[in-house]
Amino acid sequence: SDVCSSDLFPSHDTNGTTCNARIIKLLREFKNLRIMFSMESVGKYNDYMRYPSNWQNIEKNINQFKTLNNAYFYINTVVQNLNILYLEPLIEFAHTNTIFLNFSRLINPSYLELDNLPVDVLKKSYEKLIKIDKKKFIHTKNIYEIINYLEKIIKNFKLNQNKFDMFKNMIKKRDQYRKISIADYMPEIYNIL
Numbered sequence: 001s002d003v004c005s006s007d008l009f010p011s012h013d014t015n016g017t018t019c020n021a022r023i024i025k026l027l028r029e030f031k032n033l034r035i036m037f038s039m040e041s042v043g044k045y046n047d048y049m050r051y052p053s054n055w056q057n058i059e060k061n062i063n064q065f066k067t068l069n070n071a072y073f074y075i076n077t078v079v080q081n082l083n084i085l086y087l088e089p090l091i092e093f094a095h096t097n098t099i100f101l102n103f104s105r106l107i108n109p110s111y112l113e114l115d116n117l118p119v120d121v122l123k124k125s126y127e128k129l130i131k132i133d134k135k136k137f138i139h140t141k142n143i144y145e146i147i148n149y150l151e152k153i154i155k156n157f158k159l160n161q162n163k164f165d166m167f168k169n170m171i172k173k174r175d176q177y178r179k180i181s182i183a184d185y186m187p188e189i190y191n192i193l
Contacts, residue, residue: 011033011034011035011036012027012033012034012035012036012071013035013036013038014035014036014037014038014061014065015037015038015039015050015053015058016037016039016053016058016059016061016062016065017050017053017054017057017058017061018061019060019061019062019064019065024064024065024067024068027065027068027070027071028068028070030070031070032070032071032072033068033070033071033072034071034072034073034074035065035068035071035072035073035074036073036074036075036076037062037065037073037074037075037076037099038075038076038077039058039075039076039077039090040077040078040080040082040083040090041077041083041086041087041089041090042055042059042086042089042090042093043055043089044184044185044186045083045086045089045185045186046058047185048082048180048182048185048186049082049083051178051180052178062097062099066097072100073099073100074099074100074101074102075090075094075099075100075101075102076102076104077090077101077102077103077104078104078105078106079103079104079105079106079114079146080105080106080112080113080114081112081113081114081116081117081167081189082112082186082189084114084117084121084122084125084150085121085124085125085128085186085188085189086186087103087125087128087129087146088128088129088132091132091136091137091140091143092136094139094140095135095136095139098139099139100139100140100141101139101140101141101143102140102141102142103140103141103142103143103145103146104142105142105145105146105149110163110166111163111164111166111167111170112167113163114149114150114153115153115157115160116159116160116163116164116167117164117192118159118164118192119154119157119159121188121189121192122150122153122154122157123154124188125150126147126150126151126154129143129146129147129150130147168193171189171193172193
């Protein structure tokens with residue numbers, strides 16, 4: 001985590017894995033501060049995507065950061081094929097904790113792009129997103145762009161088998177290296193592999 005300062009709004013970018021009294025003391029020295037949490041989901045979904053992080057630790061650290069009275073908080077999330085099914089709990093977390101949530105769509109690597117999933121999974125993702133209470137989108141940026149993009153992909157769907165094979169191979173290698181299984185974290189994704 002780097003503390004980047006500018007004359008107007010110093011910022012602290014963090015994945016939430018580290019927070020201690022020294023960091024909090026340092027951050028209290030600023031008049032106005034922006035703290036951006038970089039995260040793709042919550043709970044076990046976070047633990048898989050941000051391995052070897054631990055969601056309980058991250059949630060505890062976020063609560064420590066939130067004791068700063070001089071800070072504005074937001075979450076930046078890169079939406080990709082690994083987290084598209086699991087945005088709802090992140091939206092709920094941001095809404096419950098009154099933290100602004102910004103979504104951006106992953107562009108590279110191509111095997112992690114949104115369109116690199118079977119159409120049934122994309123439809124399920126779309127259905128989950130459109131069922132979320134719209135009040136929870138009040139402090140969420142780009143969610144409708146993600147929903148509209150999903151709708152477009154579904155209407156014009158054509159799976160690129162080579163790219164999908166790259167995705168499956170990457171998951172297999174990643175799990176072997178980490179000595180874990182995506183089945184324990186993201187069973188819906190495991191079932192399509």
